[in-house]
Amino acid sequence: MMNKDTALVVFSGGQDSTTCLFWAKREFKKVYALSFLYGQKHQKEVELAKEIARKADVAFEVKDVSFIGQLGHNSLTDASMTMDKEKPADSFPNTFVPGRNLFFLSIAAVYAREHGINHLVTGVSQTDFSGYPDCRDAFIKSLNVTLNLAMDEQFVLHTPLMWRDKAETWALADELGILELIRNETLTCYNGIPGDGCGCCPACQLRREGLEKFLAMK
Numbered sequence: 145m146m147n148k149d150t151a152l153v154v155f156s157g158g159q160d161s162t163t164c165l166f167w168a169k170r171e172f173k174k175v176y177a178l179s180f181l182y183g184q185k186h187q188k189e190v191e192l193a194k195e196i197a198r199k200a201d202v203a204f205e206v207k208d209v210s211f212i213g214q215l216g217h218n219s220l221t222d223a224s225m226t227m228d229k230e231k232p233a234d235s236f237p238n239t240f241v242p243g244r245n246l247f248f249l250s251i252a253a254v255y256a257r258e259h260g261i262n263h264l265v266t267g268v269s270q271t272d273f274s275g276y277p278d279c280r281d282a283f284i285k286s287l288n289v290t291l292n293l294a295m296d297e298q299f300v301l302h303t304p305l306m307w308r309d310k311a312e313t314w315a316l317a318d319e320l321g322i323l324e325l326i327r328n329e330t331l332t333c334y335n336g337i338p339g340d341g342c343g344c345c346p347a348c349q350l351r352r353e354g355l356e357k358f359l360a361m362k
């Protein structure tokens with residue numbers, strides 16, 4: 145029996161998934177947060193995620209799926225690789241972890257099923273998808289159908305950020321009353337520095353440009 149009042153958020157402790165966590169708290173009676181260790185160089189993001197989940201008063205769990213980072217080469221899990229500063233014209237940036245959202249959401253769905261949860265929330269965005277194909281709406285809709293067929297369940301995948309750019313994601317954080325928490329306590333930076341981050345990696349640039357745009361239109 146699925147509980148219609150409960151949602152599971154795929155949660156990394158970054159800007160996007162933290163915004164989704166508080167969005168889920170507004171939309172559902174009970175919220176769970178699930179984080180993954182996927183061999184990322186900066187595992188302290190999981191400690192920060194745990195702390196944010198504690199403040200948000202949501203159940204928190206971590207699953208170790210480190211093998212997915214080793215299946216394909218990428219600069220988020222391989223310390224010997226230099227991170228692409230921008231997307232190459234003819235391929236993905238090497239920060240792309242192939243299959244990451246496919247694995248995360250599939251595992252989250254099995255976990256959710258075990259806990260009687262049918263609402264799954266993820267912070268992917270097609271608007272600011274950095275060239276990652278598994279952040280696009282068509283993938284999420286396709287996976288939603290696949291998960292339902294795979295387990296004969298009625299999962300609903302929620303993507304509150306799908307059509308928001310970073311400035312609009314900041315605006316949602318403001319609307320949810322968590323602007324300062326997002327600014328100071330989340331970790332988006334590829335170099336593992338919380339808050340405003342290193343300032344120069346692609347994730348920091350996207351985050352900062354969005355913040356500046358949001359503050360200018362506020």
Ligand code: ZN
Binds near residue numbers: 333334336342344348
């Ligand atoms: Zn950075």
